[in-house]
Amino acid sequence: MRTKTPEQAEKILAAARRLFGSQRYHEVRMEDVAAEAEVGKGTLYRYFHDKEELYVALLARCSEEFLKRMEEVVAGDGSTRERLEAVVEAIIEHFDGQPNLLNLILRAEVMAEGGGEFPWQEARDRTPRLMVELFRDAETRQEFAVRDPELMALVLLGGIRAVIRFGEQPRTPGLAARIVENFLTGADTRSTTPVVGRKSTSAHSVRF
Amino acid sequence: MRTKTPEQAEKILAAARRLFGSQRYHEVRMEDVAAEAEVGKGTLYRYFHDKEELYVALLARCSEEFLKRMEEVVAGDGSTRERLEAVVEAIIEHFDGQPNLLNLILRAEVMAEGGGEFPWQEARDRTPRLMVELFRDAETRQEFAVRDPELMALVLLGGIRAVIRFGEQPRTPGLAARIVENFLTGADTRSTTPVVGRKSTSAHSVRF
Numbered sequence: 177m178r179t180k181t182p183e184q185a186e187k188i189l190a191a192a193r194r195l196f197g198s199q200r201y202h203e204v205r206m207e208d209v210a211a212e213a214e215v216g217k218g219t220l221y222r223y224f225h226d227k228e229e230l231y232v233a234l235l236a237r238c239s240e241e242f243l244k245r246m247e248e249v250v251a252g253d254g255s256t257r258e259r260l261e262a263v264v265e266a267i268i269e270h271f272d273g274q275p276n277l278l279n280l281i282l283r284a285e286v287m288a289e290g291g292g293e294f295p296w297q298e299a300r301d302r303t304p305r306l307m308v309e310l311f312r313d314a315e316t317r318q319e320f321a322v323r324d325p326e327l328m329a330l331v332l333l334g335g336i337r338a339v340i341r342f343g344e345q346p347r348t349p350g351l352a353a354r355i356v357e358n359f360l361t362g363a364d365t366r367s368t369t370p371v372v373g374r375k376s377t378s379a380h381s382v383r384f
Numbered sequence: 385m386r387t388k389t390p391e392q393a394e395k396i397l398a399a400a401r402r403l404f405g406s407q408r409y410h411e412v413r414m415e416d417v418a419a420e421a422e423v424g425k426g427t428l429y430r431y432f433h434d435k436e437e438l439y440v441a442l443l444a445r446c447s448e449e450f451l452k453r454m455e456e457v458v459a460g461d462g463s464t465r466e467r468l469e470a471v472v473e474a475i476i477e478h479f480d481g482q483p484n485l486l487n488l489i490l491r492a493e494v495m496a497e498g499g500g501e502f503p504w505q506e507a508r509d510r511t512p513r514l515m516v517e518l519f520r521d522a523e524t525r526q527e528f529a530v531r532d533p534e535l536m537a538l539v540l541l542g543g544i545r546a547v548i549r550f551g552e553q554p555r556t557p558g559l560a561a562r563i564v565e566n567f568l569t570g571a572d573t574r575s576t577t578p579v580v581g582r583k584s585t586s587a588h589s590v591r592f
Binding site: 200201202279282283285286289290300304320321322323324326327328330331332333334335336337338339341342343344351354355358359360361362363364365366367 | 410494498508512528529530531532534535536538539543544545546550566567569570572574
């Protein structure tokens with residue numbers, strides 16, 4: 177009766193995901209999680225000492241899932257550009273599919289201010305590195321060469337975050353491809369048109 | 385004795401800025417704010433009913449200051465590209481100059497989840513619009529033309545946020561100019577080299 181099983185931990189985490197995903201943090205009560213998971217309150221507390229611990233465990237799980245998905249996409253088939261588009265698309269889809277995930281991360285970040293654990297840290301550290309690895313692959317395969325790879329990995333990921341958080345809903349088709357196109361070739365329409373002397377701002381060299 | 389004066393409100397906000405800027409939210413006590421502002425506790429509470437109200441007022445002030453600075457830079461001299469670089473630089477400098485500001489915003493965002501006021505909202509809404517106006521200026525003046533202006537304003541601002549939050553410190557000189565250069569002409573080094581057929585991934589058309 178008193179042993180812990182992985183199955184029961186899974187049931188509890190799944191219940192926590194449903195509740196934290198649909199309610200505000202302070203609205204979620206441990207007894208609701210127990211009821212949702214169909215376990216006794218005593219059982220729940222054997223697995224997680226308090227709501228914060230449960231919350232941290234849930235977000236650690238979310239972080240693992242996110243990284244697993246990213247690594248699968250990065251390891252996928254296709255040109256590096258196709259894989260970069262697939263990564264951007266997967267990030268957007270992942271957060272769109274769990275609309276409360278960004279809020280969970282925000283709250284965990286604020287809670288961690290007091291010195292606590294920030295369970296999204298691994299995802300935060302590894303995602304830019306995955307991007308930089310993709311950029312390196314592109315160079316090795318002579319597909320494209322990103323200037324300032326570390327800086328631009330951050331810029332691209334921050335841009336994607338802003339789109340997820342504040343961008344138009346529903347998403348327009350081809351959104352990820354447009355982001356990557358603008359990222360690689362420039363948001364300035366002139367930059368995709370090979371015009372000699374296009375750095376000039378003279379009206380004569382610019383097409384409108 | 386019981387009247388409120390703008391001067392006293394300023395003193396209190398300045399004290400709150402120093403304390404919230406250097407301590408974690410839960411560490412800041414109203415009596416410390418009163419002492420720092422050199423007013424009595426009763427006086428402090430006449431201006432702000434509780435710590436949250438004071439916090440919201442402080443962040444509303446920060447939001448006004450930020451927008452005022454942005455509008456000044458946007459209205460400045462120079463080409464649109466120079467003004468865009470100046471805006472990017474001003475955003476980075478503004479947040480670097482108040483290292484706790486992003487945390488203040490994060491916390492306010494989480495606090496507002498419960499339905500409260502989010503005093504950074506105006507800055508959040510207006511900054512992308514200022515960017516889009518800059519992009520329009522650039523078109524009018526035939527300097528550059530941004531594809532997907534609303535989308536790319538978000539992407540650029542999100543990218544800047546990520547650089548502020550996670551980028552290398554101390555900042556490298558010319559950071560804002562590099563961000564704008566990569567934004568307009570593309571992170572791919574090939575995209576600044578006008579090569580006919582540069583969309584080809586054939587090794588022959590790529591310079592390494």
